[in-house]
Amino acid sequence: AQSVTQPDIHITVSEGASLELRCNYSYGATPYLFWYVQSPGQGLQLLLKYFSGDTLVQGIKGFEAEFKRSQSSFNLRKPSVHWSDAAEYFCAVGAKGNEKLTFGTGTRLTIIP
Amino acid sequence: DVKVTQSSRYLVKRTGEKVFLECVQDMDHENMFWYRQDPGLGLRLIYFSYDVKMKEKGDIPEGYSVSREKKERFSLILESASTNQTSMYLCASSSTSGRWYEQYFGPGTRLTVT
Numbered sequence: 001a002q003s004v005t006q007p008d009i010h011i012t013v014s015e016g017a018s019l020e021l022r023c024n025y026s027y028g029a030t031p032y033l034f035w036y037v038q039s040p041g042q043g044l045q046l047l048l049k050y051f052s053g054d055t056l057v058q059g060i061k062g063f064e065a066e067f068k069r070s071q072s073s074f075n076l077r078k079p080s081v082h083w084s085d086a087a088e089y090f091c092a093v094g095a096k097g098n099e100k101l102t103f104g105t106g107t108r109l110t111i112i113p
Numbered sequence: 114d115v116k117v118t119q120s121s122r123y124l125v126k127r128t129g130e131k132v133f134l135e136c137v138q139d140m141d142h143e144n145m146f147w148y149r150q151d152p153g154l155g156l157r158l159i160y161f162s163y164d165v166k167m168k169e170k171g172d173i174p175e176g177y178s179v180s181r182e183k184k185e186r187f188s189l190i191l192e193s194a195s196t197n198q199t200s201m202y203l204c205a206s207s208s209t210s211g212r213w214y215e216q217y218f219g220p221g222t223r224l225t226v227t
Binding site: 006009032034036038041042043044045046049090094096099100101103104105106 | 117144146148153154155156158161163171203205207209213214215216217218219220221
């Protein structure tokens with residue numbers, strides 16, 4: 001069975017500082033990996049995805065993520081956060097042909113001035 | 114602009130009541146999902162529908178049922194609401210082709226059962 005672990009429940013970062021949110025996955029085959037963001041009062045929105053190929057993927061809003069098979073990780077990064085990045089971030093894993101995704105427990109990001 | 118709408122943002126019901134949560138999507142998507150979101154537990158799939166009148170249990174279907182009579186509408190039913198069903202409920206939809214992996218979410222319904 002596939003699973004996703006997000007070890008950080010809550011992270012606080014100063015505006016302008018860099019950000020890294022951790023995600024570890026468990027999946028038998030090559031996983032399809034995703035990061036979604038949930039802004040306050042909103043539904044989730046897809047930030048970026050990894051299927052295959054280049055292990056560094058770019059997403060919307062200046063986010064990127066790196067797939068590391070040896071560490072079973074897919075960490076989300078941003079070089080300089082903005083106050084509008086305050087949200088909850090969910091890592092998810094899926095498989096081609098199976099529309100159901102397995103979501104992690106989420107990391108809440110707080111931005112301080 | 115693509116949209117998934119949910120009938121209520123906030124709902125308060127009494128224990129034992131029958132509760133209907135409605136979700137409508139305007140993207141002609143085949144797949145629709147109901148999730149429950151709780152702090153520290155993330156999103157857990159309650160039910161999934163891949164076509165009209167077709168459904169599949171998710172990870173936590175107990176105490177819930179669903180109905181999909183039209184492609185655009187997916188309803189979640191709590192037959193007899195209980196306090197442990199107090200939660201945020203999120204509906205989502207996705208296509209079976211193209212960007213199959215991208216689920217579009219509604220804003221959620223925060224249900225309180227007293």
